[in-house]
Amino acid sequence: MASSAISSSCRDSGEVSSQISLKSVREALIRLEDSIVFSLIERARHPYNAPAYDRLYLKSSGSSLAELFVKEAEHLHAKAGRYENPEEVPFFPEDLPSPLVPSYNYPQVLHPAGASVNITKTIWNMYFNELLPLFTAEGDDGNYASTLASDLVCLQAISRRIHYGKFVAEVKFRDAPLDYSSAINNKDKDALMKMLTFERVEEMVKRRVEKKAMIFGQEVTIEDKEDDNVDCKVNPSVVSRLYGDWIIPLTKLVEVDYLLRRLE
Amino acid sequence: MASSAISSSCRDSGEVSSQISLKSVREALIRLEDSIVFSLIERARHPYNAPAYDRLYLKSSGSSLAELFVKEAEHLHAKAGRYENPEEVPFFPEDLPSPLVPSYNYPQVLHPAGASVNITKTIWNMYFNELLPLFTAEGDDGNYASTLASDLVCLQAISRRIHYGKFVAEVKFRDAPLDYSSAINNKDKDALMKMLTFERVEEMVKRRVEKKAMIFGQEVTIEDKEDDNVDCKVNPSVVSRLYGDWIIPLTKLVEVDYLLRRLE
Numbered sequence: 001m002a003s004s005a006i007s008s009s010c011r012d013s014g015e016v017s018s019q020i021s022l023k024s025v026r027e028a029l030i031r032l033e034d035s036i037v038f039s040l041i042e043r044a045r046h047p048y049n050a051p052a053y054d055r056l057y058l059k060s061s062g063s064s065l066a067e068l069f070v071k072e073a074e075h076l077h078a079k080a081g082r083y084e085n086p087e088e089v090p091f092f093p094e095d096l097p098s099p100l101v102p103s104y105n106y107p108q109v110l111h112p113a114g115a116s117v118n119i120t121k122t123i124w125n126m127y128f129n130e131l132l133p134l135f136t137a138e139g140d141d142g143n144y145a146s147t148l149a150s151d152l153v154c155l156q157a158i159s160r161r162i163h164y165g166k167f168v169a170e171v172k173f174r175d176a177p178l179d180y181s182s183a184i185n186n187k188d189k190d191a192l193m194k195m196l197t198f199e200r201v202e203e204m205v206k207r208r209v210e211k212k213a214m215i216f217g218q219e220v221t222i223e224d225k226e227d228d229n230v231d232c233k234v235n236p237s238v239v240s241r242l243y244g245d246w247i248i249p250l251t252k253l254v255e256v257d258y259l260l261r262r263l264e
Numbered sequence: 265m266a267s268s269a270i271s272s273s274c275r276d277s278g279e280v281s282s283q284i285s286l287k288s289v290r291e292a293l294i295r296l297e298d299s300i301v302f303s304l305i306e307r308a309r310h311p312y313n314a315p316a317y318d319r320l321y322l323k324s325s326g327s328s329l330a331e332l333f334v335k336e337a338e339h340l341h342a343k344a345g346r347y348e349n350p351e352e353v354p355f356f357p358e359d360l361p362s363p364l365v366p367s368y369n370y371p372q373v374l375h376p377a378g379a380s381v382n383i384t385k386t387i388w389n390m391y392f393n394e395l396l397p398l399f400t401a402e403g404d405d406g407n408y409a410s411t412l413a414s415d416l417v418c419l420q421a422i423s424r425r426i427h428y429g430k431f432v433a434e435v436k437f438r439d440a441p442l443d444y445s446s447a448i449n450n451k452d453k454d455a456l457m458k459m460l461t462f463e464r465v466e467e468m469v470k471r472r473v474e475k476k477a478m479i480f481g482q483e484v485t486i487e488d489k490e491d492d493n494v495d496c497k498v499n500p501s502v503v504s505r506l507y508g509d510w511i512i513p514l515t516k517l518v519e520v521d522y523l524l525r526r527l528e
């Protein structure tokens with residue numbers, strides 16, 4: 001249930017708290033791993049489906065179907081209030097409509113200057129140009145709507161995980177404000193990156209998501225099988241690489257960007 | 265990869281076939297079980313979130329946020345061509361826009377009179393009134409957009425599974441046209457239901473989806489645990505009940521409705 005580090009602390013109680021703990025952040029990140037693995041497995045139901053990403057495919061428009069789809073979906077999500085939650089960051093923040101729903105009192109735990117860090121453009125390019133071809137089969141099955149709906153779920157889960165770096169950074173800053181302040185005042189990105197890097201933990205995360213890809217991507221049958229890791233729906237090493245090459249480094253980038261604005 | 269029984273047969277080849285086999289239908293149904301379990305687990309990240317379903321919540325509208333959300337999402341999906349695929353059935357078929365994309369040559373395997381069978385109203389009521397309270401916690405975390413996006417994924421996966429009954433019925437009819445024709449001509453629903461019921465298979469499906477809920481809903485850690493069934497994200501018995509009480513009977517209802525029109 002711990003899908004959110006912050007709102008979980010005030011769920012049901014109506015009480016708003018600016019408290020955030022490393023434990024609740026960690027639980028939210030671990031839960032998000034499951035969401036990311038599920039989303040990749042669901043996207044892999046369809047082949048790559050190149051026309052969905054081709055700007056020349058829709059004659060009357062300069063955009064790809066993917067761009068149109070994500071933009072319109074974000075409009076709809078904005079109307080339902082998605083981006084009121086500081087954990088959510090839109091890919092196309094321009095001209096989003098106001099929510100139709102009364103505003104929900106999300107606890108404000110982030111420092112205002114850092115809350116606006118947004119690296120969705122980097123995530124968009126990574127997802128479509130690098131990740132997608134690694135875990136989808138070649139081919140075209142025509143199911144572009146279903147494909148793009150799955151892409152959106154992948155993008156949102158990955159983006160949420162990466163932008164969670166803001167909360168990670170806030171917790172770490174509150175834990176050792178003096179240590180971080182000196183590096184922040186010196187604008188010393190390398191020192192900050194070093195303070196935020198724990199190789200042993202990163203290796204553990206990579207191993208855990210690889211294991212999740214094996215378990216969630218297996219063919220489950222009534223009979224117990226010993227060799228059920230053979231035919232995973234998404235290659236577990238791709239999920240490990242997604243974390244090692246992209247999610248972990250980009251999360252730390254968000255953390256550093258956030259911290260650099262933490263004393264403004 | 266077998267997400268579709270029909271399009272998989274022509275994927276990559278450009279060749280259109282009206283062949284459909286019991287094996288390919290069965291594989292698609294088994295793969296859909298994973299999608300359904302994933303979708304429920306993802307919905308369970310959020311509590312029930314009652315305001316999203318309350319018609320009085322949006323003052324200026326007679327609809328609930330859920331109705332607005334699903335309608336607008338289906339508009340977007342229609343523009344991307346979702347309902348060109350005979351496997352996809354919209355919940356709000358009125359006034360859907362035409363696709364922006366050129367039409368994809370989906371193989372036409374269904375008998376035209378039966379292809380229009382649509383029990384989405386029954387599925388909608390079952391999902392919101394009966395199923396949803398069984399697997400979500402009480403409470404309100406404010407994340408209505410994310411909640412409704414997850415509801416939509418659940419609804420689409422469950423509806424797709426149930427309306428797949430048309431393909432199941434078509435395969436079974438082709439396999440024994442004389443046997444079925446006599447019951448069809450007599451409009452004998454009970455006889456048809458009997459011919460379509462295999463209790464042993466139904467029990468096996470229920471046991472398999474329960475196992476999937478245990479495996480996909482477990483808390484995966486690096487260390488191997490023996491007792492990892494304790495704290496599933498969605499109660500496996502609810503998934504077994506979803507199949508036993510609703511998905512399997514409603515699929516057979518679709519099969520019977522389809523067959524009754526099969527000789528028109």
